[in-house]
Amino acid sequence: MSHAVVRTALERALEEMGAPSTEVHLERPRDPAHGDVATNVAMTLASILRKPPREIAEELVRRISEGEPGIERVEVAGPGFLNFHLSTDRVTAGLREVLELDESFGKGTAGEGRPVVVEFVSANPTGPLHLGHGRQAALGDTISALLEWNGWEAYREFYYNDAGRQIELLARSVQARYLEHFGRDASVPEDGYHGVFVIELARAFAETAGDRYLEDSPEGLAEMRRFAVDRIRKEQDRDLSDFGVHFDEYYLETSLYDEGRVDRTIERLRETGLVYEHEGALWLRTTEYGDQKDRVMVKSDGSPTYFLPDVAYHLTKWERGFQDAINVQGADHHGTVDRVRAGLRALGLPAGYPEYVLHQMVTVEREGKEVKFSKRAGSYITLRELVEEVGADVTRYFFLMRKPEAHLVFDLDMALDQSDKNPVYKVQYAHARICSIFRKAGLDWEDVDPEAADLTLLETEQERELAKKLTEFPELIARAGAHRAPHLVCEYLEQTAGQVNSWYHAGNPTRNPQLAVLVDDTELRRARLALASAIRVVLRNGLRLLGLNAPVRMEKESD
RNA sequence: GCGCCCGUAGCUCAGCUGGAUAGAGCAUCGGCCUUCUAAGCCGAGGGUCCCAGGUUCGAGUCCUGGCGGGCGCGCCA
Numbered sequence: 001m002s003h004a005v006v007r008t009a010l011e012r013a014l015e016e017m018g019a020p021s022t023e024v025h026l027e028r029p030r031d032p033a034h035g036d037v038a039t040n041v042a043m044t045l046a047s048i049l050r051k052p053p054r055e056i057a058e059e060l061v062r063r064i065s066e067g068e069p070g071i072e073r074v075e076v077a078g079p080g081f082l083n084f085h086l087s088t089d090r091v092t093a094g095l096r097e098v099l100e101l102d103e104s105f106g107k108g109t110a111g112e113g114r115p116v117v118v119e120f121v122s123a124n125p126t127g128p129l130h131l132g133h134g135r136q137a138a139l140g141d142t143i144s145a146l147l148e149w150n151g152w153e154a155y156r157e158f159y160y161n162d163a164g165r166q167i168e169l170l171a172r173s174v175q176a177r178y179l180e181h182f183g184r185d186a187s188v189p190e191d192g193y194h195g196v197f198v199i200e201l202a203r204a205f206a207e208t209a210g211d212r213y214l215e216d217s218p219e220g221l222a223e224m225r226r227f228a229v230d231r232i233r234k235e236q237d238r239d240l241s242d243f244g245v246h247f248d249e250y251y252l253e254t255s256l257y258d259e260g261r262v263d264r265t266i267e268r269l270r271e272t273g274l275v276y277e278h279e280g281a282l283w284l285r286t287t288e289y290g291d292q293k294d295r296v297m298v299k300s301d302g303s304p305t306y307f308l309p310d311v312a313y314h315l316t317k318w319e320r321g322f323q324d325a326i327n328v329q330g331a332d333h334h335g336t337v338d339r340v341r342a343g344l345r346a347l348g349l350p351a352g353y354p355e356y357v358l359h360q361m362v363t364v365e366r367e368g369k370e371v372k373f374s375k376r377a378g379s380y381i382t383l384r385e386l387v388e389e390v391g392a393d394v395t396r397y398f399f400l401m402r403k404p405e406a407h408l409v410f411d412l413d414m415a416l417d418q419s420d421k422n423p424v425y426k427v428q429y430a431h432a433r434i435c436s437i438f439r440k441a442g443l444d445w446e447d448v449d450p451e452a453a454d455l456t457l458l459e460t461e462q463e464r465e466l467a468k469k470l471t472e473f474p475e476l477i478a479r480a481g482a483h484r485a486p487h488l489v490c491e492y493l494e495q496t497a498g499q500v501n502s503w504y505h506a507g508n509p510t511r512n513p514q515l516a517v518l519v520d521d522t523e524l525r526r527a528r529l530a531l532a533s534a535i536r537v538v539l540r541n542g543l544r545l546l547g548l549n550a551p552v553r554m555e556k557e558s559d
Numbered sequence: 560g561c562g563c564c565c566g567u568a569g570c571u572c573a574g575c576u577g578g579a580u581a582g583a584g585c586a587u588c589g590g591c592c593u594u595c596u597a598a599g600c601c602g603a604g605g606g607u608c609c610c611a612g613g614u615u616c617g618a619g620u621c622c623u624g625g626c627g628g629g630c631g632c633g634c635c636a
Contacts, residue, residue, distance in 0.1 A: 023576085025576065025578095027575085027576095027578085029579080030579085030581095030582080031579080031580085034579075038578095038579090040578060040579095043578075043616070043617080046616065047615095047616075052616095053616075077579070078578085078579040079578080079579075079616070079617075080616090081578080081579065124636080161636070164635090164636055165635075165636065166635095166636060279634080280634085281634050282634095283634095292561075292562065292632070293632085296633085296634045297634095298634085299634040300634060301634080303634090305633095305634065305635085305636090306635075306636055330630090331563080331564065331629085331630060331631085332630055332631070333630095333631085334562090334563055334564080334630075334631060335562085335563085335630090335631045335632060336631095337563090338562090358563085358564080358630095360564075360565080360629075360630080361629085361630085365571095368570080401572085401573095402571085402572070402573095403572090403573085405563095405564055405565075406564085406565065406572080407564095407565075407628095407629070408571095409570095409571060409572095411570095411571070411585085413585095414571090414584090414585070417598085418598055419598040419599080420598075420599070421584075421585070421598090422598095423584070425598080426584090429596095429598085429599095432596090433595085433596075436595070436596065437595050438595095439595090440595045441595075475575095479575065483575090487572095487573080488573090488575090490573095491572095491573055491574090491583080494573095494583075494584075495573095495583075498583085498584095501599085501600090502600080502601090504595080505594090505597095505599070505600050505601090506600090506601095507595070508594060508595075508600080509594075509595060510592095510593085510594060511594090511600090516595060517595060518595050532595095553596090554596085554598085
């Protein structure tokens, strides 16, 4: 790539000067006037060489500017920066690579094909998914995609807590509504589930089971539990599927008990010598590994706490061959991180396993005020309600556009706006506009032969900047993947779309026919079509990575 | 009280391994409509980067101490 030219030139010049070998840091200057590539080596070497940075910089310039191919000129600027201006062919040559690689442009190999399990959503089957789950679904799915783009083998996993007390409460809640359905006196437990969906569940259950469970019985409750969990799981699956999220595996907590993994985990922990009894309960000395306090594994009544199956579950990840595991969870669960890791370390797993991406909560605002309405769940807005109102693409993008650890304000007014003010539409429009140029020209993008185009004709500043932006895409994907940061992709797409839209509009034939893609000059037209085609590739790849559509044309929704 | 996260323009937020004059969108203001689609375009104003120290050629970024907000600190899940 273009940076390589500069790097080799710099390294050679430094060697000639007898400078100690250092990491040469190259960066893309924000201001185009500062050239295409810049470096601060002269400044970092100043103290080592005991020379003023500008003096070092000037010597480097003397050694480099002597006819280095691809480098048009080098300048010293500011306190000692070196600014490289590349020749246009060096800047635009990258476009050929974009077109050749097409759907795989942006892919990297950092993961070397290694497997990584990404756990996310992991909602209890006790009600409809809320917005926190939605954010998590978008994050987990996209982080998985980012890892795949960087050469990992991502495995999307959903852990079902189908064994605990919450399930019992759900069953009790359904039972109460069931009795009410038949006109009996009953009330939902105080800490039970009060949403409308419980009434729906009870009614549906009454329709299939009839009135034969009006007497309180273990069998009846078990039937209701099974029925409710099954229904809710199906509903959650449908909501996630409509949101474009699919899992490779649903791991059931009950299976940990059924397969004896929980008991085996206790045994293995006992062998570490970190287990002790206190006031009738069984504890693990997690403080040994940095936890705030020791944790109870088995309560004095003989039942395990949540901690134990959690450790057993994460142990299976390691045993299933995942040396890398990422958990996407709400930040309200961060208290469990240290203890789970401590439990795993006691069993010999490495520190820091698994890795966590903790995200903050979501609030929805309309006209600057928070809205909390919900028809079905009562106290919270469901994912489905939001998706039905603004669409899956907009919902996904909005959940991804902020870094996970920051609180997210979902602006409904902006989400419902179908103009370029809405970042999602802005990016999709940019893509559709480029596609429309090809329609207008009566061409398919496949018809564009990058080899036949003279890309040095793309010499306006706007086109050079655009070409640079497009060729930065792979680097961006690498960084976003390494940081587990989908929001960087959103930011990149929005910036790129802005540049694209402005390039497109500048070439409006009624205003500046000479700047239009479809100019009369055949050679220039060919070059611009190649650029347009490269734009299409990058925008589409970015949108797909985020799990959004890349529409060829935009249909206005009239309502 | 202890731990984690956040604090950047009126609002919502970016800001890479510490770099040049701190950026974007929304909102506001000014100018543009017979289109490679004006649900748009061009331009402008707007800043104590929470505060105080420190590290160094250089700090929004790193360190220490405060302040403000969120979350977590059960033999709950």
